[in-house]
Amino acid sequence: MRGSVARLETGLRVRNFVRTLAIVLVFLFFAPIVHAQNLGETLQECPGTLTGSTQPQQIHLQATQDATTMVVIWATEGRSMGEVEWNGQTAASSDYCYNHDMAFHMATMTDLVPGEEVTYRVGNDGSWSDEYTFTQIDQSSKQFEWISIADHGDSSEGMDVSEAIISDTDARLVTISGDISYADGEQSAWDDWFNIQQDSMTVIPWITGVGNHENEPGYGFTPYEHRFDSDGQIESEMFWYSRQIPGVHMVFMSTEHDYDPDSTQYAWLEQEFASVDREATPFLIVYGHSPMYSSNSYHGSEIELRTALEQLYVENGVDLVIAGHDHFYERTWPVSAEMVMDTGNGDRFARGEAPIHLVIGTAGRSAYEDLDEPQPEWSAYRENSTYGWTRWVYDGEAREVSMAFYRIDGSIGDEFTLQEAPLSSESKDTILGVPGFGSVLPILAIFGAALRRLR
Ligand SMILES: [Fe+2]
Ligand SMILES: [Fe+2]
Structure with a gap:
């Protein structure tokens, strides 16, 4: 009896250890890619993003108030750490989701010069978008x-x-x-x-x-x-x-x-x-x-x-x-x-x-x-x-x-x-509050001159 209790306790300890190890491994695996939200939130809100393609889609620029920056947002089916590369620079994205099975990424391009052409791409080591060019x-x-x-x-x-x-x-x-x-x-x-x-x-x-x-x-x-x-x-x-x-x-x-x-x-x-x-x-x-x-x-x-x-x-x-x-x-x-x-x-x-x-x-x-x-x-x-x-x-x-x-x-x-x-007063087409009256005036003047010649 005591032996079976001891085996049961040992079994429970092993199961607990395995479960803890699994949680730690899952956390270690996913923690880097969910830095904008915690894992629990990810699982609750958009579990579908834990798998799927990390190919960027829905890429769109967002103008900021700062003449030297431009934000870019994109989506991927699967979660990943994203980044934007532009003009030889890189910036990491914030990666997030809401209760929809799609992961979103937002990154800011900085040090832009107004009027200059900027070529950029978004994604990560596994999947990059095409290159695009915009003018700041x-x-x-x-x-x-x-x-x-x-x-x-x-x-x-x-x-x-x-x-x-x-x-x-x-x-x-x-x-x-x-x-x-x-x-x-x-x-x-x-x-x-x-x-x-x-x-x-x-x-x-x-x-x-x-x-x-x-x-x-x-x-x-x-x-x-x-x-x-x-x-x-x-x-x-x-x-x-x-x-x-x-x-x-x-x-x-x-x-x-x-x-x-x-x-x-x-x-x-x-x-x-x-x-x-x-x-x-x-x-x-x-x-x-x-x-x-x-x-x-x-x-x-x-x-x-x-x-x-x-x-x-x-x-x-x-x-x-x-x-x-x-x-x-x-x-x-x-x-x-x-x-x-x-x-x-x-x-x-x-x-x-x-x-x-x-x-x-x-x-x-x-x-x-x-x-x-x-x-x-x-x-x-x-x-x-x-x-x-x-x-x-x-x-x-x-x-x-x-x-x-x-x-x-x-x-x-x-x-x-x-x-x-x-x-200018000549071009203003409102005389005595009557719209269009101004443009009639030259016609009246020509008509008047013609009448005078007839007399
Ligand atoms: Fe509407
Ligand atoms: Fe509406």
Whole structure:
């Protein structure tokens, strides 16, 4: 009896020893590759990443606030320690996951010179990506081109927009005003979306704001927080932040979080607007998702948003507010409290009158076709049932920003230019508040002269 107890105890000790040894070995094996999260968290959150290919995919650049750095994020099926190699330098990545069976890696390229070409690759000893080349944004450039979209996804129209972006080798940046992949809880949809955009996102940064579809059923904003980066910190995504490009201070705000005057976001916006250097960046653009002006019958104007923020925008000289959410295209006149403040000269405006609001939810999701009738006075141009993207150019010599709304067939639906200098009085096409009256004056003068000759 005592012998069998002793054998049992010995057996238990051996089993305990073997179990402990196994745990230690597992820990020693995996500890180096899970330095961003502990093993327990890995096993709980994404056990599927403990095996699988370590070939980089979903590679995308993320512009930072620092003109000398660029972040790159990528994914692998299996966990690994990643790194980025660029211009003879290397940097280790932070490696992490969320409750989806895909491992993510984020690394920062440093010591970049504005305007220089940077060639890089990501991965590790086992699996490297191709080499890609991007040009670090140079704030002093006299010409800068970028594309802005909203409400994208991967429909056939969305793919047309993606192809147009990929083939536009002059654009140096893409912005998205929310509703990005429409994963809506299906995480592989994000993987597919990033792989589709990879040809563009590896060579130019995409800057994103959150839409309602980034707040996913069962996940909240977690996938967005882990797949994009605005502050170099995993899981501490700020949903409002700014970036600068030549001539333009871009503010990305969230219409999906509290923006009331007593909110953190409102205080941040106040502080951010006050910090804009108009000599360096004469134009101030706010990107958000829900529009405060929209004459589409599906969602329409977000009145709560307008009540909370419009006067802050007006008082701080915000030039353009670029939203989505309603799947159509609309541009307002410079407007404040529904009052048209200026009608410019044809397709040319001078900044400083009031913000022009755009809804550009045309990048691929089903069009919302019903419009409010009659067209509100503040609505300068609107177009439904079409898909496309907006293309922007900053001209540093003229100190002006031009925009064209391209349909996916390549035709232009709308375009305008916003200049820093006031419109000259001759070119201003508003006489006594009547738009278009200015252009009639030369015709009246010729008519009058002809009449005088007849007499
Ligand atoms: Fe949408
Ligand atoms: Fe939306």
